[in-house]
Amino acid sequence: MNVVYETTSTATGGGRDGRVTTDQGLELDLAVPKEMGGSGGATNPEQLFASGFAACFHSALQLVARTTKTDLGESAVNATVGIGKQGQGFGLTVALEVSASQVDKAALEDLAAKAHEVCPYSNATRGNIDVTVSVA
Numbered sequence: 001m002n003v004v005y006e007t008t009s010t011a012t013g014g015g016r017d018g019r020v021t022t023d024q025g026l027e028l029d030l031a032v033p034k035e036m037g038g039s040g041g042a043t044n045p046e047q048l049f050a051s052g053f054a055a056c057f058h059s060a061l062q063l064v065a066r067t068t069k070t071d072l073g074e075s076a077v078n079a080t081v082g083i084g085k086q087g088q089g090f091g092l093t094v095a096l097e098v099s100a101s102q103v104d105k106a107a108l109e110d111l112a113a114k115a116h117e118v119c120p121y122s123n124a125t126r127g128n129i130d131v132t133v134s135v136a
Helices: 045-067 105-118 120-125
Strands: 009-014 017-022 027-029 075-086 089-100 130-135
Touching: 045 075, 045 089, 045 105, 045 120, 089 105, 105 120, 105 130
Parallel strands: 089 130
Antiparallel strands: 009 017, 017 027, 075 089
16 A cells, blocks of 8 residues: 555553544543543543544545535534443444435435445444444
């Protein structure tokens, strides 16, 4: 693969109760969610993963729409990430929900399926975690 961009993020402190910083200046405090026995009130890795997946998948959807000359109108991708016990460790699930104001359901399902093939997050998770894609 010909890498065209790289970024670095560093986690310090107590892991899920620590801090992350990126080489581009993003700095976030982290906290374990209340549902997992933590204090909550700050960002957690699942929120960061959901945000990244939603943004990346939305970009892939827009790319596919452009290549097929489809006007999406107002569009959005919601990503819901779940975490839970899996065997001796933990596992993740992802549910992606795609919406677009100018495309009927069947056409949007087709575009979402094509986006799922080109999205780097989809390709990285395929076969590793349960990812579902639906349209609203």
